[in-house]
Amino acid sequence: MRVTFTVNGREQEADDVWEGESLLYVLRERMGLPGSKNACEQGECGSCTVRLDDVPVCSCLVAAGQVQGREVVTVEGLADQARERGGRATDGTTLDQAKGWQAKPHGAQAAQPGQLAPIQQAFIDAGAVQCGFCTPGLLVAADELLERNSSPTDADIREALSGNLCRCTGYEKILDAVRLAAARQDEVV
Amino acid sequence: MDFLRPASWEEALAAKAEHPTAVPIAGGTDVMVEINFDHRRPDVLLDLNRIGELHDWEVGEDTVRLGASVSYTRIIENLRSVLPGLATASHTVASPQIRNRGGVGGNLGCASPAGDAHPALLASGCEVEVASVRGTRMIPIDEFYVGVKRNALAPDELIRAIHLPRADGPQQFSKVGTRNAMVIAVCAFGIALHPSTRTVRTGIGSAAPTPIRAKAAEEFLAAALEEGGFWDNGKIIPPAVARQFAELVSGAANPIDDVRGSASYRRHALGVMARRTLGWTWDEYRGNERSARCA
Numbered sequence: 253m254r255v256t257f258t259v260n261g262r263e264q265e266a267d268d269v270w271e272g273e274s275l276l277y278v279l280r281e282r283m284g285l286p287g288s289k290n291a292c293e294q295g296e297c298g299s300c301t302v303r304l305d306d307v308p309v310c311s312c313l314v315a316a317g318q319v320q321g322r323e324v325v326t327v328e329g330l331a332d333q334a335r336e337r338g339g340r341a342t343d344g345t346t347l348d349q350a351k352g353w354q355a356k357p358h359g360a361q362a363a364q365p366g367q368l369a370p371i372q373q374a375f376i377d378a379g380a381v382q383c384g385f386c387t388p389g390l391l392v393a394a395d396e397l398l399e400r401n402s403s404p405t406d407a408d409i410r411e412a413l414s415g416n417l418c419r420c421t422g423y424e425k426i427l428d429a430v431r432l433a434a435a436r437q438d439e440v441v
Numbered sequence: 442m443d444f445l446r447p448a449s450w451e452e453a454l455a456a457k458a459e460h461p462t463a464v465p466i467a468g469g470t471d472v473m474v475e476i477n478f479d480h481r482r483p484d485v486l487l488d489l490n491r492i493g494e495l496h497d498w499e500v501g502e503d504t505v506r507l508g509a510s511v512s513y514t515r516i517i518e519n520l521r522s523v524l525p526g527l528a529t530a531s532h533t534v535a536s537p538q539i540r541n542r543g544g545v546g547g548n549l550g551c552a553s554p555a556g557d558a559h560p561a562l563l564a565s566g567c568e569v570e571v572a573s574v575r576g577t578r579m580i581p582i583d584e585f586y587v588g589v590k591r592n593a594l595a596p597d598e599l600i601r602a603i604h605l606p607r608a609d610g611p612q613q614f615s616k617v618g619t620r621n622a623m624v625i626a627v628c629a630f631g632i633a634l635h636p637s638t639r640t641v642r643t644g645i646g647s648a649a650p651t652p653i654r655a656k657a658a659e660e661f662l663a664a665a666l667e668e669g670g671f672w673d674n675g676k677i678i679p680p681a682v683a684r685q686f687a688e689l690v691s692g693a694a695n696p697i698d699d700v701r702g703s704a705s706y707r708r709h710a711l712g713v714m715a716r717r718t719l720g721w722t723w724d725e726y727r728g729n730e731r732s733a734r735c736a
């Protein structure tokens with residue numbers, strides 16, 4: 253079947269989708285967006301977390317056919333979404349831009365301002381990335397938390413990230429990163 | 442495989458009548474796991490996400506009509522004051538991502554003895570509204586669970602909503618597991634005080650082939666509360682009564698040994714949860730009574 257939906261602000265189409273296929277599979281294998289990770293395929297690990305109509309979900313547990321006509325934001329679209337939140341109009345992230353995405357562009361010293369969402373920059377600055385496999389899911393979940401709660405308590409952070417596992421067990425640095433992003437967000441306001 | 446996307450409830454019922462083996466998919470948090478792991482290959486998936494009314498709820502004077510697909514997150518955010526038992530249970534389900542998708546309709550569809558909504562549903566005394574092209578019927582929750590992961594739905598039926606009495610007294614839910622998030626209950630217990638009828642209802646999860654009530658414990662407690670005039674005098678429940686209640690709850694269970702826990706541990710833990718949740722609810726009841734009298 254064909255599924256048409258919005259990915260990171262742009263309408264996309266996937267063809268020959270198998271009816272039992274997950275949104276995660278469509279994103280990774282049909283659209284070439286490997287940011288959302290495939291680990292447990294049973295909703296336990298959160299590494300495939302994306303926003304579906306704004307709400308964080310495990311994309312491995314959403315049937316592709318269920319997203320017809322709906323809006324998905326993946327980790328590749330976070331920076332763009334953050335710019336939009338900051339009041340700057342954007343026209344979304346194309347698949348090619350998303351595929352070329354790198355935290356540290358080759359040869360460059362550091363990411364250009366605005367190239368990363370504040371939560372991504374905070375993860376780098378706080379040293380919250382070890383092997384990196386859990387990072388995309390954590391970024392999407394943490395970004396959503398900070399969008400709805402600008403000064404979360406530690407309990408709020410733990411609760412919001414309770415569906416994301418880090419097997420390098422770098423949780424302390426991850427909590428630091430979210431606190432850092434929250435503090436920076438407060439400074440801006 | 443076919444993927445059907447009915448745009449309305451009537452269309453969904455017609456599709457289910459035409460394809461009785463079609464597997465409904467709501468949040469997908471049970472169905473997709475089975476498909477991802479190749480444990481299930483339905484001929485037809487029937488997507489319920491497009492049916493707006495399944496995501497709605499209505500709070501009436503006496504009951505709440507909860508659409509089958511209202512997510513646990515919505516229940517926690519919006520219905521805590523009218524359905525405290527179910528809201529507390531909902532908060533223990535999995536993780537934010539899962540609670541954003543999963544709901545009570547899916548929990549009832551699976552009818553797993555470990556489903557966290559069940560103890561709260563049993564304790565509330567709700568009814569399940571199911572429908573088919575043949576019409577609508579209400580199934581009392583006590584008749585809903587008919588076997589291990591089997592419910593009372595006919596092949597052409599879908600769950601439309603759950604009708605829960607608005608809480609008329611304190612309600613609690615307690616669950617034993619190895620961590621706070623993302624844990625299937627080793628066992629679970631729900632309790633609801635119903636001061637308007639001077640009854641107490643309970644629900645036990647993960648400790649029998651189906652979710653069950655501890656009826657002997659309920660009857661014992663109701664009689665003890667009545668006899669001692671406790672509903673009126675709001676006195677502390679004597680430890681001997683609480684102990685007896687806990688023992689009867691333990692005795693109602695029919696657990697097995699499995700990877701999550703042994704049968705004897707489950708029985709023990711249920712007794713502890715029964716005693717504690719009774720204490721919490723009764724304290725709240727006494728508090729309410731006291732402040733009502735002072736006002």
Ligand SMILES: Cc1cc2nc3c(=O)[nH]c(=O)nc-3n(C[C@H](O)[C@H](O)[C@H](O)COP(=O)(O)OP(=O)(O)OC[C@H]3O[C@@H](n4cnc5c(N)ncnc54)[C@H](O)[C@@H]3O)c2cc1C
Nearest residue numbers: 295467468469470471472535543544547548550556557600
């Ligand atoms: C990682 C993880 C952790 C979990 N942790 C918990 C937990 O802690 N506690 C708990 O209780 N559950 C847990 N679950 C199980 C699951 O999330 C719940 O059972 C949830 O309530 C299912 O709802 P759903 O809408 O996603 O169901 P779906 O997967 O869409 O459907 C489940 C079943 O119900 C049927 N169904 C759905 N809607 C209807 C309807 N309207 N009419 C008829 N049949 C219907 C489906 O055909 C299917 O058989 C967990 C699942 C995962 C993946």
